[in-house]
Amino acid sequence: KNEVEQSPQNLTAQEGEFITINCSYSVGISALHWLQQHPGGGIVSLFMLSSGKKKHGRLIATINIQEKHSSLHITASHPRDSAVYICAVYSGNTPLVFGKGTRLSVIA
Amino acid sequence: NAGVMQNPRHLVRRRGQEARLRCSPMKGHSHVYWYRQLPEEGLKFMVYLQKENIIDESGMPKERFSAEFPKEGPSILRIQQVVRGDSAAYFCASSPLAGGNQETQYFGPGTRLLVL
Numbered sequence: 001k002n003e004v005e006q007s008p009q010n011l012t013a014q015e016g017e018f019i020t021i022n023c024s025y026s027v028g029i030s031a032l033h034w035l036q037q038h039p040g041g042g043i044v045s046l047f048m049l050s051s052g053k054k055k056h057g058r059l060i061a062t063i064n065i066q067e068k069h070s071s072l073h074i075t076a077s078h079p080r081d082s083a084v085y086i087c088a089v090y091s092g093n094t095p096l097v098f099g100k101g102t103r104l105s106v107i108a
Numbered sequence: 109n110a111g112v113m114q115n116p117r118h119l120v121r122r123r124g125q126e127a128r129l130r131c132s133p134m135k136g137h138s139h140v141y142w143y144r145q146l147p148e149e150g151l152k153f154m155v156y157l158q159k160e161n162i163i164d165e166s167g168m169p170k171e172r173f174s175a176e177f178p179k180e181g182p183s184i185l186r187i188q189q190v191v192r193g194d195s196a197a198y199f200c201a202s203s204p205l206a207g208g209n210q211e212t213q214y215f216g217p218g219t220r221l222l223v224l
Contacts, residue, residue: 035215041197043215086151095141095153095164096213 002027002091006099013106019074021102023087026068034061034072035086037101043086046072077106110135112202112216113182120222127187127194129219133202140183141213142175145197154198157183190223197221 003026013019023032034046047054047061049070054061058077063070074081087099113132121127133140142154153167157177168175172190177183187194197220201213 033213041220042217043199043201045212045214048212088151095156095167096143096151097153098151100150 002029002089002094002097004087004089004097004099006085006087006102008102009100010103011105013077013104015078015106015108017077017106019077019081019104019106021072021085021087021104023070023072023099024068025087025089025097027091028065028068029089029091031090032063032070033088033090033096034070035088037084037086039083046085074104079106079108082106112137112200112214114198114200114216114219116219117217118220118222120224121190122224123191124189127190127221127223129185129187129198129200129221130182131185131200131202131216132182133200134214137202137204137214139203139211140177141201141203142183142185143199143201145199145218147196151199154185187221190221192223195221195223 005024007022031050033048036044036046049063058075060073082105084101084103086101088096112134115130138159140157143151144154145151155168155175156164160179172188174186197218199218200216203211203213
């Protein structure tokens with residue numbers, strides 16, 4: 001079974017800072033998701049990637065398959081980015097395995 | 109195109125009662141997934157269904173929990189004889205016909221179950 005670890009668990013940043021959230025997993029995967037869970041509880045899928053890098057607005061996700069590691073970057077952070085960011089992985093046809101999340105607070 | 113809908117959004121039950129949680133997938137999506145998020149815990153997979161079929165129920169507790177996705181109507185997650193430990197947020201997600209685990213999943217707003 002894949003073990004998914006995220007770091008840091010909690011992160012507080014000043015508005016405008018560049019933020020990095022890390023995700024490591026123990027077993028080779030076919031795809032990795034980054035999800036955002038809002039303070040109200042709703043979940044939004046940000047990225048699904050299996051190699052390289054994806055960018056959407058101020059968000060960038062990268063993955064290194066050999067090192068079993070992915071990062072989510074937020075440029076020019078804003079208080080509205082405050083949320084829990086969750087990494088989840090697929091291995092073959094197994095169900096999604098989730099990390100415990102990184103709680104981000106961006107202070108104005 | 110409406111997103112994934114779940115109802116109720118909040119559900120309060122007393123120990124021993126039944127809880128029924130409903131999920132209507134996005135239009136055109138025939139794959140439904142149920143996840144549970146216990147307080148201060150990460151999301152955990154429960155069950156994966158297609159219309160009229162349970163594909164993977166490896167995350168479902170062996171007793172009291174069942175799920176269905178009928179030909180018509182929403183997917184239902186049913187918890188019989190609820191206990192306090194069932195208190196959690198239950199999320200449903202759906203993916204398109206051509207999908208499966210490699211497709212983006214679209215999440216519903218969740219049902220927050222509180223067992224008194």
